[in-house]
Amino acid sequence: MRCLSNSIIGVAAALLLAQVLSGCVSLxxxxxxxxxxxxxxxxxxxxxxxxxxxVLAGYGxxxxxxxxxxxxxxxxxxxxxxxxxxxxxxxxxxxxxxNPSMEAKGNLLRxxxxxxxxxxxxxxxxxxxxxxxxxxxxxxxxx
Amino acid sequence: MKRACFVIxxxxxxxxxxxxAVFGRGKNFVPFDENALKQVTxxxxxxxxxxxxxxxxxxxxxxxxxxxYVYERSVDKGTGxxxxxxxxxxxxxxxxxxxxxxxxxxVVTHFGSSFNSETASYAMPF
Numbered sequence: 201m202r203c204l205s206n207s208i209i210g211v212a213a214a215l216l217l218a219q220v221l222s223g224c225v226s227l228x229x230x231x232x233x234x235x236x237x238x239x240x241x242x243x244x245x246x247x248x249x250x251x252x253x254x255v256l257a258g259y260g261x262x263x264x265x266x267x268x269x270x271x272x273x274x275x276x277x278x279x280x281x282x283x284x285x286x287x288x289x290x291x292x293x294x295x296x297x298x299n300p301s302m303e304a305k306g307n308l309l310r311x312x313x314x315x316x317x318x319x320x321x322x323x324x325x326x327x328x329x330x331x332x333x334x335x336x337x338x339x340x341x342x343x
Numbered sequence: 344m345k346r347a348c349f350v351i352x353x354x355x356x357x358x359x360x361x362x363x364a365v366f367g368r369g370k371n372f373v374p375f376d377e378n379a380l381k382q383v384t385x386x387x388x389x390x391x392x393x394x395x396x397x398x399x400x401x402x403x404x405x406x407x408x409x410x411x412y413v414y415e416r417s418v419d420k421g422t423g424x425x426x427x428x429x430x431x432x433x434x435x436x437x438x439x440x441x442x443x444x445x446x447x448x449x450v451v452t453h454f455g456s457s458f459n460s461e462t463a464s465y466a467m468p469f
Contacts, residue, residue, distance in 0.1 A: 205345055212352045228430040231468030236437060236459045252444070253385075256455030261440035265404045265411050272406050282468070320407045322444075322453065 230283035230307070235263060238276045238312040240329050245316075252322035259314070268317065271325060276314040280333045283307035308341050366465055367421040373401060375414050375441065377458055383443075383451060390449040397441065409446040415439070418460040422467065437463040 242258060244250070255274060262274035289301030310332040317326040332340075375397040382388070382396060393412060394400070400412035419436040437459040444453040 208345070208349060208352055226428050226430065228432070229468050230432045232434040232436075234436045236457075236462065252453050256442075256453055259455070260457030261413075261442040261455045263438075263440075265413060265442060267404060267406050270407045272404075272411075 224289055226285075226287050228283070228285040230281070230285075232281035232283075233279070235278040238278050238314050238329075238331070240331070241314060241316075241327055245324060245327060247324055247326060250324040252318055252324075255316050255318075255324065259316075270320050271317055272320070274316045274318070276316075278312040278333070279309060280311075281307065281309045282337065306341060308337060310335070310340060362424070362426040364425075365421070365423040367419075367423075369419045369421075371415075371417045373414060373416040374398065375416070375439075377439070377441075377456065380441070380454070380456060383454060385451055385453060388451045390443075390445045390451070393443050393445070393451060400443075406444070409444065409452070412443045412445060414441040416460060418463045420463045420465050422465045424467070431468055433466050433468040435463045435466065437461075 239259075245255065245258075259274070259276055263277040264273075264275040266273045266275060283305070284307070285303065285305035287301065287303040287305075289303075312331045312333050314329045315327065316324060319325050379396040383393065390410075390412070397412075397414055401415045402413040404411040404413065415438060417436055417438045419434060421435075422431075422433045424431045439456075439458045439460045441456040442454060443451050446452050
C-alpha cells in the first residue's frame with residue numbers, strides 16, 4: 201500500500217514538474233514540402249538528341265518554364281523545408297523584472313531540381329540535376 | 344491520502360494533456376478537367392480550342408517560336424499538434440499542372456501534364 205502511495209506521489213511530482221516547465225521549455229519541429237519528388241534524368245536522355253516530348257512524357261508539366269532568348273528551359277523542382285526551435289525561459293516577468301530566456305532556432309530550405317534546356321526546335325541542349333534533399337541536413341545547415 | 348494523491352494525479356494529468364491538434368486544407372482551385380486532355384491532339388488542336396476546353400490559362404510564357412499556356416492548381420494540407428512543451432507542424436503542397444506549347448500558327452505542338460494534388464497528405468514532420 202505504501203509502495204503504491206509512493207509511486208502515485210512520484211507520478212504526481214513528475215507531472216507537476218512537467219506542468220511547471222511547460223511555460224519554460226518548448227520544442228517546435230516543422231516540415232514543409234512543396235511539389236513531388238524529382239527523379240534523376242533517365243540515361244536515355246542525351247543532349248542534342250532527346251526531344252521535348254520525351255522529357256514531357258517522363259516528367260510531366262514543369263514547375264517553371266523560362267524563355268532564354270531563343271532557347272527555353274523546363275525547371276522541375278521540389279522544395280523541402282525543415283525547422284527546429286528550442287526555447288527556454290523562466291517566466292518571472294509578472295513577479296520580478298529579470299526575465300531570463302534563451303531561444304535557439306534553425307531552418308533549412310533545400311531543393312531537388314532538374315533543369316532541361318531546349319533549343320527553339322525542342323531538342324535537348326543541356327540538362328542539370330541535383331537532389332538537395334538527400335544530403336546531410338546537419339552538414340548543409342552548417343556549411 | 345491515497346485518494347488525495349489519486350485525485351491530484353488525475354487533475355495534473357488532465358492539465359498536462361491539454362493541447363490541441365489542427366488540420367487544415369487549402370485549395371488554389373482552377374476548374375480544368377484532366378479528361379479533356381484526351382481531346383487534345385498535337386499538330387491539330389488550336390490555341391482557341393485549348394482555351395475552350397480548359398479556360399483561360401494561369402500564365403502565358405512567350406517563347407521564341409510561339410507561346411506556352413500554363414494551367415496550375417494546388418492543394419495544401421497542414422497538420423499541427425501542440426502538446427504543452429512540444430509543437431509539431433507539417434505542411435504539404437502538391438500541384439496539378441498542364442503546359443501546352445503553341446507555335447506561331449496557334450497550333451499545339453507539345454503538351455505535358457502532372458496531376459499530384461490529390462497526393463497531398465496530413466502527416467507529422469518526421
